[in-house]
Each structure stands twice: as C-alpha cells, then as structure tokens.
Amino acid sequence: MIYIHVPFCRSFCTYCDFYSEIAEEGMFSAYTDAICAEIKRRAPEIDDSLKTLYFGGGTPSLLPLGALTRILLTLEECGHGGPYTEFTLEVNPEDIVEKGLPYVQSIKALGVNRISIGVQSFDDELLRWMNRRHNAERAEKAFRIVREAGIENISLDLIFGLSNLSDSVWEATIDKAIGLGPEHISCYQLTVEGDNALAHRLENGDYEEASEELCQGQYRLLCQKLSDAGYQHYEISNFAKPGFEALHNSGYWSRRPYVGFGPAAHSFSGRGRSWNSAELDGYIHTEEALSVEDEKVETLMLALRTARGVDTDFLHGNCKEEDIQRLEKAGALQKTGRRFRIPEDHFFVSDEIIRELI
Ligand code: SF4
Numbered sequence: 001m002i003y004i005h006v007p008f009c010r011s012f013c014t015y016c017d018f019y020s021e022i023a024e025e026g027m028f029s030a031y032t033d034a035i036c037a038e039i040k041r042r043a044p045e046i047d048d049s050l051k052t053l054y055f056g057g058g059t060p061s062l063l064p065l066g067a068l069t070r071i072l073l074t075l076e077e078c079g080h081g082g083p084y085t086e087f088t089l090e091v092n093p094e095d096i097v098e099k100g101l102p103y104v105q106s107i108k109a110l111g112v113n114r115i116s117i118g119v120q121s122f123d124d125e126l127l128r129w130m131n132r133r134h135n136a137e138r139a140e141k142a143f144r145i146v147r148e149a150g151i152e153n154i155s156l157d158l159i160f161g162l163s164n165l166s167d168s169v170w171e172a173t174i175d176k177a178i179g180l181g182p183e184h185i186s187c188y189q190l191t192v193e194g195d196n197a198l199a200h201r202l203e204n205g206d207y208e209e210a211s212e213e214l215c216q217g218q219y220r221l222l223c224q225k226l227s228d229a230g231y232q233h234y235e236i237s238n239f240a241k242p243g244f245e246a247l248h249n250s251g252y253w254s255r256r257p258y259v260g261f262g263p264a265a266h267s268f269s270g271r272g273r274s275w276n277s278a279e280l281d282g283y284i285h286t287e288e289a290l291s292v293e294d295e296k297v298e299t300l301m302l303a304l305r306t307a308r309g310v311d312t313d314f315l316h317g318n319c320k321e322e323d324i325q326r327l328e329k330a331g332a333l334q335k336t337g338r339r340f341r342i343p344e345d346h347f348f349v350s351d352e353i354i355r356e357l358i
Contacts, residue, residue: 001251001258002046002053002080004035004071005265006060007280010092014131014201015159017194019264019278020058031262031280032067036074038261042285043078045269047257052086052248053111061095065106072110082111086247088155090116093134093142104149114153114246115146116186121159122176123169130159131197136176143180153244155184160222161215162190163208170218171225178229183244187222188237189215219348235306236347253302297358304354309334309341319357327353 008023008031009016021027053075055063075081089112096104096117104115121127122136134142146154156177160170177185192198192209201207223233231239235253238246251258257270264278274287290298296318303310312335315324324340327333332353334343342350 001050001248001256002075003248003258003260003265003267004053004055004060005260005262005276006031006055006057006063007263007278008057008062009059010062010094010133011131012197014129014197015190015192017196018058021280023059023062027280028064028067032070034280034283035071035261039071039074039078042259042261043080045259045267046078046080047259047270048080050247050251050256051084052251053082053084053088054086054248055089057090059092059095060089061091061099065103065110068107068110084111084113086114086153087111088114088116088246088248090118091142091146092118093139096142096145097134097138101145101149104146104151108149108151113151114155115151116155116157116184117142117146117182119143119156119158119177121165121169122173123165126162126165126169129164140176140180143182153184154182155186155246156180156182158185158187159190160187160218161210163210163214165210165218167214167217167221171221174222174225178225184238184240184246185226185231186238187219189219216348223344223347233307233344233347236350250306253306255299255302300358301354304340304342304350304357307341307344309336309339312338312340315340315357323357327356 007020008027009020010023012020012022055068072081089107117139119139120130120132122139124135127135143154143156158173158177190210192202198207202209226239227233231241232245233239234245235249238249240246255268255270258268260267260276263276263280263283266273266275272287272289274285277284277286299314300310300318324333328335332342332346332349333340342353346353
C-alpha cells in the first residue's frame with residue numbers, strides 16, 4: 001500500500017486543518033524531485049501484499065501530468081509499478097471541469113481506476129461559505145466527465161453537521177449524490193480543529209457549532225437514505241455499493257503496512273508508525289515504535305469503526321468482561337459469529353463506546 005501526499009491547494013477551505021500550501025507553478029518540479037528521491041530511498045519499505053496506490057491531499061488534481069508520470073515511473077523503476085489493484089486519485093471538481101475529459105482520459109491511461117471527488121455539498125450558498133472553488137453545477141459536471149472517461153469506481157465526499165446546514169438542504173444533497181450513482185460515498189461530520197478560518201469565526205462569535213442533536217439527526221438521515229439506495233455502511237464514515245469498499249482505506253483499518261511519501265505523509269510498518277514533517281523543503285522523517293498497549297488500543301479503535309468489527313478473542317483478551325457485557329446488554333456491542341461489532345444505530349457514539357472499552 002502506497003500513499004502519496006500532494007500538499008497543494010488553489011485556496012483554503014474554511015474548515016480545513018490539513019497541511020497544504022497555495023500552489024504556485026515552480027513548486028511542482030521541486031516537489032516531484034523530493035518525492036522521487038524519497039521513493040528511491042524508502043522503496044524497500046513498500047509491502048505489495050495489498051497493491052494499492054492512493055494520491056491524497058491537498059489537491060492531487062493540481063499535479064501536472066508530467067509530474068504524475070515521473071512519480072509512477074520512479075515507482076516502476078523501484079519494482080513497485082502498476083497495475084495496481086486500486087489506484088485512487090482525489091480530485092477537486094473545478095480542476096476536472098477546467099481540464100476536461102482529455103485530462104481524465106490521460107490519468108485513466110496512467111492507471112488510475114478510482115476517483116474520489118471532493119464535492120462536500122450540492123448547495124451553492126454552503127459551498128461559498130466553505131470557500132470551495134466549485135458550485136453544485138460544476139460538481140455534477142465533474143462527476144459526468146469522470147464517468148464519461150470510463151472510470152467505473154467513483155467516490156464522492158460530503159460534509160454534514162454544520163449549524164448552517166438545514167436538514168432539508170442536507171437531504172437534497174444526499175438525494176443529488178444518490179441520483180448521480182457513485183459507487184462509494186464518504187461523509188464526514190464537520191469538526192472545528194486547529195487554527196483555521198472556521199476556528200477564528202467560532203472565536204469571534206461568527207459561527208456556532210452544530211448541536212449534537214442536529215449532527216445525530218443528519219447522520220441518521222444519511223444512513224437511512226443510503227441504505228435505501230443500496231449502499232452498505234461498512235465503516236463509520238463510508239458507504240459503498242456491494243463490491244466497492246475502498247481497498248486502500250480498509251487496509252488502514254485492518255492495520256496493514258503502508259508507506260506514505262511526501263510532506264506530512266504517515267507510514268505504518270506493522271510494528272511502528274512514522275511520519276514526514278509538514279514542510280515542502282527538506283521534510284524530515286521521524287519513526288516511533290508502538291508499545292504493546294498502543295497496538296491493542298489501535299486495533300480496537302480501528303476495527304470497531306468498521307461493520308466487520310473485531311475478533312471475539314481479541315476483545316475478551318484485552319477488555320474487561322463487565323464492560324463487554326454491559327455494552328452488549330445496552331445494544332452498543334453486537335456479537336455475530338467470531339466478531340464483535342458496534343451496530344449501525346450506535347456508530348454515531350462509537351467514540352464513547354470505544355473509550356469505555358479501553
Ligand atoms: S481542498 Fe482539501 S486540503 Fe485543500 S484547503 Fe480544501 S479541504 Fe483543505
């Protein structure tokens with residue numbers, strides 16, 4: 001599993017807390033040099049037992065085709081070239097509309113077989129508030145271009161849980177998404193983190209966080225509508241048509257090793273975690289071994305986010321029996337065969353359930 005972080009954006013979204021820089025022409029070649037050098041240096045760490053490649057950001061669709069090609073050729077030179085079982089590229093709708101069908105056809109020719117579109121909403125007012133570059137019409141157009149290029153695995157990202165997102169607007173966004181027929185939908189609840197524009201608005205009294213009740217209601221509506229439309233809720237924030245669960249992200253949740261390249265990228269070797277510092281020039285790689293306790297907590301936290309859940313022996317071996325029994329009795333844990341899982345109607349409070357177990 002390989003992850004490449006592309007830390008460039010054209011503008012910053014109101015709520016964003018990722019590491020990213022405003023893209024300027026000259027940056028791409030220095031960035032690509034750094035990525036290719038890092039790939040050559042760290043290639044022995046790559047584990048191909050799950051052959052996935054994921055370009056995330058930032059905004060990977062800003063990356064010039066030449067840069068993308070150079071990175072792919074370097075991976076090939078190092079013995080980790082395509083075809084990949086899953087090769088995802090995150091894109092901004094505006095880039096797709098601006099660059100058009102030939103761009104998507106070109107990235108498909110380079111091996112991309114899954115595209116994740118950062119739509120976030122189909123409401124123009126909300127998109128403006130988020131400082132997104134696209135509007136609803138452009139998002140829909142982007143989807144149609146990607147489909148026309150022959151990409152058969154498309155994911156849409158949506159955001160809910162904003163105090164200025166009414167239930168009716170949220171419902172219309174879900175309906176619009178379903179109507180387009182993507183294979184996969186990821187939905188994230190907005191959280192105010194770090195030092196971004198939204199945190200400042202909150203501080204100045206220009207934004208109020210959404211109530212727990214509103215967030216829970218919007219999550220419930222989402223689960224219901226996507227289930228009715230045939231999507232399987234396979235992870236707290238992820239829904240897929242049968243057979244279209246994200247392989248790469250599922251690898252994270254089952255703690256498969258992956259190598260992340262680029263500024264601010266993280267890696268997991270199976271025994272320890274490591275990360276690159278968040279800076280374009282000369283980013284530094286730091287490693288940390290995991291203690292046995294860290295491993296247990298991580299396994300539990302990641303596995304219980306998924307509909308597959310966690311192995312019964314693991315839970316009995318690492319958590320208190322009284323906690324397991326209490327949660328099971330309350331319907332917060334459900335045992336099916338050799339797995340314990342958090343049922344969907346308790347997904348929204350999964351953090352609290354996991355905290356009780358650890
Ligand atoms: S496009 Fe993504 S990474 Fe860039 S500012 Fe918006 S949310 Fe952040």
